[in-house]
Amino acid sequence: MSKEGGGLGRVFVVAGFVFMIYVVFTGALTLVDLIVGFSTAIVVGVLSSDLVVKNSSKAFELRRWVYLLFYTLKYLTVYEFKAHLDVVKRILSPKLPVNPAIVRVPYEVDDEYAVTTIANSITNTPGTVVVDIDVVRKVMYVHWIDAKAVEDFKAREYISEDFEKYATKIFG
Amino acid sequence: MVIDPYVLTEVLTTLLLMGALIGGILDVIAALGMIRFKDFYLRLHALTVGVIGGSFYPLILLGLYSMIKLPYPSNYYVGGIALTTAFFILITAPAGSHAIARAAHRSKHVPKPAVVDRLREDRESGVMN
Structure with missing residues (x-):
């Protein structure tokens, strides 16, 4: 320690x-x-x-608090709204369009709070759930309701790149 | 033009209540999703809609509503409890979803349909225990 x-x-x-x-x-x-x-x-x-x-x-450090406030506001409005709209559309649509997969999402942060923030942000947006995590190889396994990409880094671009950017600035 | 504070309060509280009503509608949609989706992992996504859209946001809005509308001693009491509960829902709900999904996958429940299952591939090849 x-x-x-x-x-x-x-x-x-x-x-x-x-x-x-x-x-x-x-x-x-x-x-x-x-x-x-x-x-x-x-x-x-x-x-x-x-x-x-x-x-x-x-x-x-004041800078981290400013980023935390900004990220909280952006997460609770923009990201959550988009994800809710997407899943609600899928539930209400008669054909029930889903394209699910469990994809690997690599991450690069070291701090435990940052990892927790990323994982919680992913799980709290409807449409993505973290199923398992390997802290040695630094990958999360994410169940995704609409798999737009199955390659590791492509999936990360869609799912967690923004979360990771802010988590690094807040806790990293 | 001078805006009457009374009118402003009424408009604001009506907007807050309408937002909470949208949360109730999202709860019904989440219940619908629970029935319509046939796979365990897909139902988890409907669950998230119910937790975040159906509990977290309405609790925040009702907390603000009670801070504005209720009489003095009880307004901060009810509002404070609502806001704290919302905060704890936000940080504990994903822990529950994560634990239940991990337990399901470890007990060999296969996601169906699925394009790929990287976790099973890695478990079978021995990279992940």
């Missing part, structure tokens, strides 16, 4: 995240809520920061 960022930074990142979720979930800013939320966040942060964060210095 790398020592970059130090232990305190890691605790701060996890505790900040937990505290934010607590405050949004309760929806109140009374003194009791803040004290309970703060102490819970510190306990969770101390206990789990070694497990979930390796390099906390990445969390303090």
Whole structure:
């Protein structure tokens, strides 16, 4: 495990995240809520920061947060809309046109958060589901409802190239 | 021209409710897809339409709606719970889909029809365990 960022930074990142979720979930800013939320966040942060964060210095770079915001907005509007429209058309069309295949999709990122982001983005768009993943050879096996290409890198162009570009900028 | 804040709120909340209604329609379409698709893996795609289009977006829209419309103590409470739930659906639903698809393929369920099945090819040739 790398020592970059130090232990305190890691605790701060996890505790900040937990505290934010607590405050949004309760929806109140009374003194009791803040004290309970703060102490819970510190306990969770101390206990789990070694497990979930390796390099906390990445969390303090503004550029990554801007990309994260931009990617979230673009993903939730453009990509999801296109994929939903496609699958809904297929379900409602009388002939039920499908052309499914399980294709290999190679990826090149190293960070575990980036891999998870790519895999979750692929699975969350209707029409593509990650079936299995090999972290040694760096390939995902994706079930695709309309296989426009069966070659590895051609399929990657259609499925995950954009996701990977942003995941590298956010977490890589 | 001055826009009346009351009218603006009414228009905004009506738009939010209409969006949530579209989510309900997507849920019905997803159920239809579950019946019409005959293969397990194809049904997973219909499932994703139901989870993201039928739960995630309506929860966000209803969270914003309740933040605007409900009286003070309960608006942030209900809205906050809706937004947090939406966030956790977004990050946990793919984990479930992924686990169930992987389990199906490991128990030798063949996708049918399928143009190619690279995962089975690699399992048979021993590259992937």
